[in-house]
Amino acid sequence: MTKLICIVCPKGCHLQVDVGDTIVVTGHACNRGVEYGKNELKNPVRVITSTVRIENAIYRRIPVKTASPIPKPLIRKAMLLLDKISLAAPVEVGQIVVEDICGTGIPFVASRSMERVEKAEG
Amino acid sequence: MDKYSIIIVGGGPAGLAAAYGAWKSEKFRESDKILIIERDKELGGILNQCIHNGFGLHYFKEELTGPEYAERFVRMLEDSPIEIMTDTMVLEITRESEGIKVCTIGKNVGYTNLYADTIVLSMGCRERTRGAIGISGTRPAGVFTAGTAQRYVNIEGYMPGRRVVVLGSGDIGLIMARRMTLEGAKVLACVELMPFSSGLTRNIVQCLHDYDIPLYLSHTITEIRGEKRVEQVVMSRVDENRRPIAGSEVVFDCDTLLLSVGLIPENELSKTANIELDMRTGGPVVSESMETSSSGIFACGNVLHVHDLVDFVSQEGERAGISAISYVHEISQGREKSDIFKLINGANVSYTVPQRMDMARISNNTTVFFRVNRVFAQSRISVTSGGVEIVSYKRTHMLPAEMERILLPKKILERANGDITISCTEETR
Numbered sequence: 001m002t003k004l005i006c007i008v009c010p011k012g013c014h015l016q017v018d019v020g021d022t023i024v025v026t027g028h029a030c031n032r033g034v035e036y037g038k039n040e041l042k043n044p045v046r047v048i049t050s051t052v053r054i055e056n057a058i059y060r061r062i063p064v065k066t067a068s069p070i071p072k073p074l075i076r077k078a079m080l081l082l083d084k085i086s087l088a089a090p091v092e093v094g095q096i097v098v099e100d101i102c103g104t105g106i107p108f109v110a111s112r113s114m115e116r117v118e119k120a121e122g
Numbered sequence: 123m124d125k126y127s128i129i130i131v132g133g134g135p136a137g138l139a140a141a142y143g144a145w146k147s148e149k150f151r152e153s154d155k156i157l158i159i160e161r162d163k164e165l166g167g168i169l170n171q172c173i174h175n176g177f178g179l180h181y182f183k184e185e186l187t188g189p190e191y192a193e194r195f196v197r198m199l200e201d202s203p204i205e206i207m208t209d210t211m212v213l214e215i216t217r218e219s220e221g222i223k224v225c226t227i228g229k230n231v232g233y234t235n236l237y238a239d240t241i242v243l244s245m246g247c248r249e250r251t252r253g254a255i256g257i258s259g260t261r262p263a264g265v266f267t268a269g270t271a272q273r274y275v276n277i278e279g280y281m282p283g284r285r286v287v288v289l290g291s292g293d294i295g296l297i298m299a300r301r302m303t304l305e306g307a308k309v310l311a312c313v314e315l316m317p318f319s320s321g322l323t324r325n326i327v328q329c330l331h332d333y334d335i336p337l338y339l340s341h342t343i344t345e346i347r348g349e350k351r352v353e354q355v356v357m358s359r360v361d362e363n364r365r366p367i368a369g370s371e372v373v374f375d376c377d378t379l380l381l382s383v384g385l386i387p388e389n390e391l392s393k394t395a396n397i398e399l400d401m402r403t404g405g406p407v408v409s410e411s412m413e414t415s416s417s418g419i420f421a422c423g424n425v426l427h428v429h430d431l432v433d434f435v436s437q438e439g440e441r442a443g444i445s446a447i448s449y450v451h452e453i454s455q456g457r458e459k460s461d462i463f464k465l466i467n468g469a470n471v472s473y474t475v476p477q478r479m480d481m482a483r484i485s486n487n488t489t490v491f492f493r494v495n496r497v498f499a500q501s502r503i504s505v506t507s508g509g510v511e512i513v514s515y516k517r518t519h520m521l522p523a524e525m526e527r528i529l530l531p532k533k534i535l536e537r538a539n540g541d542i543t544i545s546c547t548e549e550t551r
Binding site: 004005006007009010012014046047048049050051053058059060061063065072075079093111112113 | 163164170173174175176179185187189190192193275276277278279304305322323324326327328332430431519524
């Protein structure tokens with residue numbers, strides 16, 4: 001039996017996961033907890049958020065996220081992919097930043113829009 | 123004279139929701155003028171630097187990052203007649219015969235006095251600093267509040283340090299422990315004074331456990347060492363009275379100390395308007411319509427009390443906006459008098475928001491937010507009035523770190539015959 005805290009939502013349900021012929025999850029308040037409990041033992045996944053460089057925008061960085069959760073062991077490799085990226089404004093929220101994270105088919109996408117701004121004086 | 127129906131002070135999640143709530147309200151008329159004043163160069167407030175996900179599950183029924191959440195709200199206002207002034211700061215709010223005077227200063231407007239029928243206060247909160255908790259030692263560079271570090275990393279693109287200790291287990295501290303790790307820093311420890319974490323449990327799991335960052339409960343930092351830059355911090359265990367225990371010291375070699383030691387509602391402006399503040403929340407005392415002690419001035423979001431979830435900030439903001447626009451049209455017809463019942467903190471409740479009920483104005487469902495003062499297993503929330511229980515709720519667990527809320531239907535509230543007490547007790551099995 002494994003005890004887990006569900007991280008799907010801020011409620012933070014205390015889950016119990018029993019592995020026998022099938023995986024049985026208890027302690028969940030909704031079905032997403034069941035899915036999380038099963039995944040967490042078989043193939044734990046996380047959404048990763050970070051930033052990449054951007055030119056001609058209000059700030060020097062633009063936030064990005066994985067479009068869906070990626071396997072935990074790929075997190076470090078995924079982060080390294082972002083170091084090479086440099087975008088130029090304008091960028092639309094949802095725009096693809098990295099097409100395929102380490103063969104998962106999951107992209108990194110921009111998590112906000114940034115308009116092009118001409119450099120102001122000073 | 124240019125007079126606004128509503129001036130909203132602060133364009134973060136609370137202010138945006140207040141504007142949206144007022145505009146979408148059935149009370150809104152085309153002649154109503156609404157203005158949002160924002161100090162920063164864009165709307166969205168602190169959401170813009172909270173690039174992690176987990177926002178919006180209640181409000182939008184999907185999981186968003188902070189910037190996405192902010193952008194949604196900004197877009198919801200796109201076709202509205204709401205005016206927006208960025209790069210503009212409010213200096214003072216006072217009451218004059220012409221209306222409520224809002225003294226502002228800004229890049230484009232210079233120094234200007236604006237007038238309004240109603241005000242929505244949505245200025246948010248600030249972080250407690252090293253000075254507020256008085257850590258002894260030298261004063262080197264490398265001591266940051268977690269939110270400042272978050273701005274440096276996520277918006278400005280600077281790394282505050284390479285070897286990091288986090289003091290306090292507030293949500294921003296936990297989020298930054300993960301963020302710094304992802305950016306290549308080594309986070310040595312997260313140190314919490316209390317015997318329980320002050321952040322959400324899910325953040326302990328996904329920010330600390332996922333990255334093998336140790337959490338030291340009932341510990342604190344007792345000394346900062348270093349000349350120009352932080353070189354070491356000293357951690358000590360504390361006793362049940364939160365006093366450091368001599369001989370328990372552990373030294374960490376690090377170049378950065380991040381502080382996540384609490385948030386304070388930013389109420390300097392509320393004070394200029396002579397608004398009654400609640401010592402427990404640090405924010406204004408409000409009725410269920412989010413109206414402060416000063417008639418026509420409303421408050422919502424973290425300026426009112428520090429929230430864990432932006433979704434509830436939005437909900438509260440909408441409520442304040444709807445109340446403000448209703449007020450605008452009510453005063454023209456003369457406002458009817460109403461019974462005011464107080465909400466009293468009973469056993470194990472450290473505060474409630476609202477603090478009072480304006481009985482003639484309660485809506486069909488009134489949300490009451492509160493915090494408990496200790497960790498609870500199976501427990502019962504009891505709402506009483508005049509010594510009689512009018513309703514009760516069950517919880518499987520409650521934490522001081524997690525804000526509780528109950529929904530009080532109008533029918534139930536109407537059973538109250540005076541002040542209302544909310545209390546919590548543990549249920550023995």
